Amino acid sequence: MTRFHDRFERYFNRLWYEQARPGFGWRALSGLYGMAARRHLARDYGKPPGPVIVVGNITVGGGGKTPVVAALSSELLSAGWRVAIISRGYGGRTSDEPFQVLPADDPKQCGDEPLLLARTTGCPVWVCRKRGLAMHAAFDDGADVVLSDDGLQHAGLPRSFEICVIDEARGFGNGQLLPAGPLRQPVARLDLVDLVLRKQAGGSASVSGLPGQAFAIEPGQAYRLADRQPVDLPSDQALDAVCGIANPESFFATLEHLGLYFRCHPFPDHHVFDSQALASLEGPLIVTEKDAVKLESLEGLPETLVLPVRASLPRSATQPVLEHVRNFNST
Structure with missing residues (x-):
């Protein structure tokens, strides 16, 4: 099963990032996917009981989300807020019941990224397939603010602030929606989020003309x-x-x-x-x-x-988040 998954992922990475124009069949499927995706662009996700900041992206795969979540948790903790992190727990055997990740947990159970965040941030980390339940567990446990590692497209997660992270090295790939390309949602989704961040490519080649505030990933x-x-x-x-x-x-x-x-x-x-x-x-x-x-x-x-690496976020990126949390809790 693992070998099949590995071959599957390698194939689609070549299709999305090395093939400018996928075949007609793939593009036809993307057209069907796009009709559904566009209908949900202006979805009302509902208002959460406290500030919920979703850090996600509009492409499949990573792009620097987890380091951004860790950096924001540090900023919020320094400002005196009780911070919790929630995650789907990819790579783990998660369930429909939320559970808190402990530093000694097995990544096969909770996922590698939640375990890393639990060890490095000092924040409670809650995992559940249904992120909305993880959010409620975090607030019930005493959190003032919740950070969601991914979940921009998760319909069951109320949120008050959205951040989209773009990988400057990969951009939007061939610009096609799934399955012909890596886009989960049309690029127009960026107009609806509160903040767009662009992870700098470092020493690798970068895609020009991408939106968002640049930030660096620095080795520790x-x-x-x-x-x-x-x-x-x-x-x-x-x-x-x-x-x-x-x-x-x-x-x-x-x-x-x-x-x-x-x-x-x-x-x-x-x-x-x-x-x-x-x-x-x-x-x-x-x-x-x-x-x-x-x-x-x-x-x-x-x-x-x-x-280890860390996201070095500019003040122009962290300040809107801190102001949002202050304003949410003062109303």
């Missing part, structure tokens, strides 16, 4: 997976860069920008890693924090280094 202090002790990344030794995120090229571009020598091993997003396959690599491995939460339980790996 690397550490060893085995004992979480900080390490200096070797500049004179080849590494095996193992990456299972939506756009592995962004991770490889960061490593190249740091002047590292490495061999690329890209995997699909939320990939379930196999210890035998990774043990055959020469090493040392270098991985993202998102992948690290899944690798720490595997045995027999070469020395593994973890490179």
Whole structure:
């Protein structure tokens, strides 16, 4: 099943980001999808009991949403608000009952991104297939404000503020709606959100003319997976860069920008890693924090280094969010 999913994802990534004009069959299906998508552009999602800030995108896959959620949680915590995070829990065995993610949880149960957020933000993280139930659980637990990692298109989630994140390296792909392209919704959806953020491409090529306020993804202090002790990344030794995120090229571009020598091993997003396959690599491995939460339980790996990243958001991006929360809670 995992191999089929991997091949499936690779095929569509080639179709969406390397093929400018998909075949007629794919475009016909996109036309049907588009009729439904356009009808829901102005959907009324309802008013939540407290401020709910949805950080999503209009394309399939990642684009920097989780680092943005982590950065916003830090800003809101510093301002004195009790913050909770909610997630669908992709890659985990989630249910229709919300549950709180604990730092020692298994990513196979809760998903890799919720576990990473639970460990790094200091905020309660709630997971449920029905994000609306996760939202209510968060407020019942005492949250003043809820951040949703993804969920822009989730009909059952009331929200008060929407943020759309665009990946500058990928843009909107071939510009087609699903399944011919990566767009979940037409680009016109951007006119309805409160804030558009554009993740800078770093060392990789970028798509020009994209809307939104630019922000950078910055590497942090690397550490060893085995004992979480900080390490200096070797500049004179080849590494095996193992990456299972939506756009592995962004991770490889960061490593190249740091002047590292490495061999690329890209995997699909939320990939379930196999210890035998990774043990055959020469090493040392270098991985993202998102992948690290899944690798720490595997045995027999070469020395593994973890490179965390953070979203550096400009004040012009964080200020509207802080003002929204203040205004919501004062009315």
